Amino acid sequence: MEQGVQGSAATWEGTRVPARQRPTDTGFPAQQRSTDTDLPAQQRPADTGLPARERDAAVPGAARGEHTHGERPIPAPRPAVQRTSVRGQILDALRTALVAGELKPGEVYSAPVLGERFGVSATPVREAMQQLSLEGAVEVVPNRGFRVVERGARELAELAEVRGLIEVPVMLRLARTVPAERWAGLRPLAEDTVRAAASGCAATYAESDRAFHRAMxxxxxxxxxxxxxxxxxxxxxWPLVGGPVRHGRADLVADASEHTAxxxxxxxxxxxxxRELVGEHFTGAG
Structure with missing residues (x-):
């Protein structure tokens, strides 16, 4: 449950005292201390006809230009931070469901139904789905929800080609310039991909696979x-039409072994x- 955060300002208590008689140890320079009489006429508290004590009790301290005793600025409201956090968690969960094949290509899913599945409202699901739409994973179906995009082997081959055009030259350049100890530092990530592949979980392997390539x-x-x-x-x-054909355990283990080699x-x-291994790795879209 999202909750807001409220702040309060300390104010002078009791009968109002002329500015010259107030304590000076407030933590503010003299030019920053203000009174009602320092304000332009249109900003002064309205004359309600009440005695000063009662008038001051009815008007918030900030409106009376009273001291805040050097209090720090109020932090940003918590709800905005929590919404961002929930949206990010739902986005990660949806991406995992896509890789695992739990969200089927061609199927339409509504935000309210997915929200029930994750135990959240429809809003963060809808926001996460909009992000997946921008990434090309789903498409908006008006008044229904979001359809998982159907992809074929040709699109997968095109992605592998583009990745190869970008990453292979970079990897060959790095192979000539990066010291051996820097590469050795990536050994734990390569071993993570091997363990993830052995588990047979496509989603777990996908995450470790991206981490290894990102580090390189x-x-x-x-x-x-x-x-x-x-x-x-x-x-x-993302899965192809007809299911995650290339995401069997054997495929994952073979892909991970290329990392270590x-x-x-x-x-x-x-x-x-x-040069040989990098070319083979991208031919297999690993």
């Missing part, structure tokens, strides 16, 4: 390259093997 490309220092390559990589992991060649700076 990050050595280029080109953040735009990393972001674009990861977007293409994510798209290549490539890393070994990079550490040894064997450029011929690196």
């Amino acid at each position: 490309l990050s050595l280029s220092g080109n953040e735009q390259l990393v972001r674009i390559a990861e977007d293409l990589h994510r798209r290549s992991q 490539l890393l070994d060649a990079l550490i040894a700076r064997d450029l011929d093997v690196v």
Whole structure:
């Protein structure tokens, strides 16, 4: 349940005291202390006919230009942060469901139904689905929901080709310039992909696979390259029409083994093997 955050300001208590008689130890420079008489006429509290004590009790301290005793600015409201967090979690969950084949190509899903599944309102689901629409994973169906895009082998091959055009030259350049110890530092990520592949879970492997490729490309220092390559990589992991044909355990294990072999060649700076493995890896859209 989202809850708002409210702030309050400390104000002077009791009968109003002329400015010259108020304590000066307020934490504010003199030019920042103000009274009602310092305000333009149109900003002064209206004369309600009440005695000063009763009038001041009826008018909020901020409206009377009273001191705040150096209190810090009120933080941003919590609901906005929580909505962003929920939306991000739902987006991750939907991406996982796509890779795992739980959201079927060609099927239409409504935000309210998916919201019930995840135990949230329809709003964060709808926002997450809009993001997936921008990424090309789903398309909006007016008054119904979102249809999972049907993709064929040709689109997968096109994505692999584009990824190869972008990543292969970068990897070959990095193979010549990055020290062996930097490549060795990626060994845990390569081993993660092997364990994920052995589990047979396509969604778990997809995440570890992207992490490994992202870490390798990050050595280029080109953040735009990393972001674009990861977007293409994510798209290549979505299921094809008819089910996740290439996401069997054997396929995942074979793909992960290429990671470790490539890393070994990079550490040894064997450029011929690196060129061969990189080409094979992208031919298989790994």
